[in-house]
Amino acid sequence: MIRHLLSAADLDAGTATMVLDTAAEMAALADREVKKLPTLRGRTVVNLFYEDSTRTRISFEAAAKRLSADVINFSAKGSSVSKGESLKDTALTLQAMGADAVVIRHSASGAPHRLANWIDGTVVNAGDGTHEHPTQALLDAYTMRSRLGRLAGLNVAIVGDVLHSRVARSNVLLLHTLGAKVTLIAPPTLLPVGVDAWPAETSYHLDSVLPDADVVMMLRVQRERMDQAYFPSAREYSRRYGLDVARMRRLPEHAIVMHPGPMNRGMEITPEVADSPRSTIVEQVANGVSVRMAVLYLLLGGKA
Amino acid sequence: MSYPSSGRQSGSDASQRTGSPGTPAFRAPGEPATRPDGTVPAPVSSAPVAVSAPSPSETDVSPEGPAKTILSAADIARVVDRIAHQILEKTSGAADTILLGVPTRGVPLAHRLAERIHTFEGVTVPVGALDVTLYRDDLRLRGARALGRTELPPGGIDGRRVILIDDVLFSGRTVRAALDALGDLGRPSVVQLAVLVDRGHRELPIRADYVGKNIPTALAENVRVALTETDGVDEVRLLGGVR
Numbered sequence: 001m002i003r004h005l006l007s008a009a010d011l012d013a014g015t016a017t018m019v020l021d022t023a024a025e026m027a028a029l030a031d032r033e034v035k036k037l038p039t040l041r042g043r044t045v046v047n048l049f050y051e052d053s054t055r056t057r058i059s060f061e062a063a064a065k066r067l068s069a070d071v072i073n074f075s076a077k078g079s080s081v082s083k084g085e086s087l088k089d090t091a092l093t094l095q096a097m098g099a100d101a102v103v104i105r106h107s108a109s110g111a112p113h114r115l116a117n118w119i120d121g122t123v124v125n126a127g128d129g130t131h132e133h134p135t136q137a138l139l140d141a142y143t144m145r146s147r148l149g150r151l152a153g154l155n156v157a158i159v160g161d162v163l164h165s166r167v168a169r170s171n172v173l174l175l176h177t178l179g180a181k182v183t184l185i186a187p188p189t190l191l192p193v194g195v196d197a198w199p200a201e202t203s204y205h206l207d208s209v210l211p212d213a214d215v216v217m218m219l220r221v222q223r224e225r226m227d228q229a230y231f232p233s234a235r236e237y238s239r240r241y242g243l244d245v246a247r248m249r250r251l252p253e254h255a256i257v258m259h260p261g262p263m264n265r266g267m268e269i270t271p272e273v274a275d276s277p278r279s280t281i282v283e284q285v286a287n288g289v290s291v292r293m294a295v296l297y298l299l300l301g302g303k304a
Numbered sequence: 305m306s307y308p309s310s311g312r313q314s315g316s317d318a319s320q321r322t323g324s325p326g327t328p329a330f331r332a333p334g335e336p337a338t339r340p341d342g343t344v345p346a347p348v349s350s351a352p353v354a355v356s357a358p359s360p361s362e363t364d365v366s367p368e369g370p371a372k373t374i375l376s377a378a379d380i381a382r383v384v385d386r387i388a389h390q391i392l393e394k395t396s397g398a399a400d401t402i403l404l405g406v407p408t409r410g411v412p413l414a415h416r417l418a419e420r421i422h423t424f425e426g427v428t429v430p431v432g433a434l435d436v437t438l439y440r441d442d443l444r445l446r447g448a449r450a451l452g453r454t455e456l457p458p459g460g461i462d463g464r465r466v467i468l469i470d471d472v473l474f475s476g477r478t479v480r481a482a483l484d485a486l487g488d489l490g491r492p493s494v495v496q497l498a499v500l501v502d503r504g505h506r507e508l509p510i511r512a513d514y515v516g517k518n519i520p521t522a523l524a525e526n527v528r529v530a531l532t533e534t535d536g537v538d539e540v541r542l543l544g545g546v547r
């Protein structure tokens with residue numbers, strides 16, 4: 001069994017399917033009068049967020065609380081980190097306070113892996129630099145499965161800033177494990193080196209991919225990580241790689257539009273598309289809680 | 305969701321169903337179970353049984369060790385018929401009653417009971433499923449596991465008579481978990497319990513309202529219920545023994 005969830009590659013097809021099935025049962029909780037389960041009573045989950053986040057942190061917090069775990073939220077701002085405390089010392093402090101699980105978001109790729117070597121508890125990667133974001137991939141897969149009924153054989157187009165996207169990396173790994181076919185679409189400057197080794201196709205032309213896509217996942221252009229000019233202008237990027245109504249019409253009837261959020265409306269996606277019935281953006285947030293409950297339950301539920 | 309009954313570990317009722325080893329967390333449901341223990345058949349005490357027909361007692365050697373058939377397919381059918389009659393009798397015609405099966409094998413049993421009740425009196429009793437995994441007190445001992453389905457009949461459980469259906473009543477811990485789960489789902493007017501087999505060794509003050517058969521067992525023994533819907537055959541067997 002896996003002890004930590006650091007990468008989407010940690011999950012084999014059976015385990016990933018079990019997470020999705022468990023999440024489907026957890027989702028039923030939302031319709032109940034008492035939205036609480038006693039499963040993780042007495043367990044402590046620390047949300048260790050070195051980077052800004054809205055939905056991921058709230059989602060993990062809600063998931064842990066619905067399972068009755070005690071939640072400690074830590075954000076780097078206003079903590080001893082600003083006095084120069086290292087990740088290791090922070091981790092050892094949390095360990096001493098009895099954290100059973102640490103959910104970490106960090107701007108450095110690989111920070112969760114380091115953390116996993118330092119502490120006894122479970123580590124869940126909630127996004128590390130430009131590396132991975134496995135629970136986002138799980139909730140995306142869950143959303144696709146619940147909307148389209150299956151994952152095997154789906155054509156998934158992931159469009160935009162693949163270079164800086166941990167969401168894209170985790171999705172490629174997980175969707176490949178679960179039998180979907182992934183195509184990455186981006187300008188050449190926004191595809192990472194070594195992308196040919198990934199289990200995915202690549203293309204520079206969005207329009208040629210759309211007619212066969214079951215799922216289009218738009219990625220945010222991560223300007224905060226861009227230290228140079230990756231494309232001539234925002235307008236040109238938007239014209240070539242943005243999803244507008246005209247492009248959405250070229251999709252098959254059943255196809256869905258996803259976005260991990262936060263969106264730059266008007267940049268990679270137009271408001272009309274984002275708010276259309278095909279868009280699963282709000283659904284993805286709701287599913288995030290169920291999937292994170294499943295992950296916390298499966299990682300922590302059985303631990304002594 | 306099945307574990308061996310090796311001695312008096314604070315066991316659960318579920319542990320007595322199919323008896324697979326250990327508990328790798330993340331074990332998929334329905335994974336083949338193997339059980340290398342149990343070599344000598346335990347003496348089955350001759351206690352009063354609640355079944356009309358005497359059970360055939362054939363002894364054979366299965367891969368899990370010596371086994372003894374306690375209820376045959378015909379016995380199970382008779383037991384289900386009788387419990388259906390008892391439910392009708394005790395609930396004055398099963399009005400405002402719902403049957404909630406505890407996965408895995410409680411669910412097909414609940415459907416069978418509802419079908420029999422319908423045959424006998426033409427009453428349609430709603431059937432649902434109640435998975436108690438997330439309410440168990442032994443998760444830490446045995447690891448997280450796949451969840452079963454929870455499905456409540458339309459209208460929910462508020463103000464209605466809920467009859468919990470399970471295959472084996474053992475420690476009583478599954479029932480305790482089920483009562484906690486019910487409390488989060490609503491407020492039934494009455495909660496009753498029907499089980500196919502009561503094997504004793506309760507660890508909590510819990511008893512069943514409807515019992516198919518009382519089977520006195522040793523703790524080292526293992527009661528294995530097989531149903532056509534889940535296992536391809538109707539049969540209750542006693543496995544294992546003195547070690």
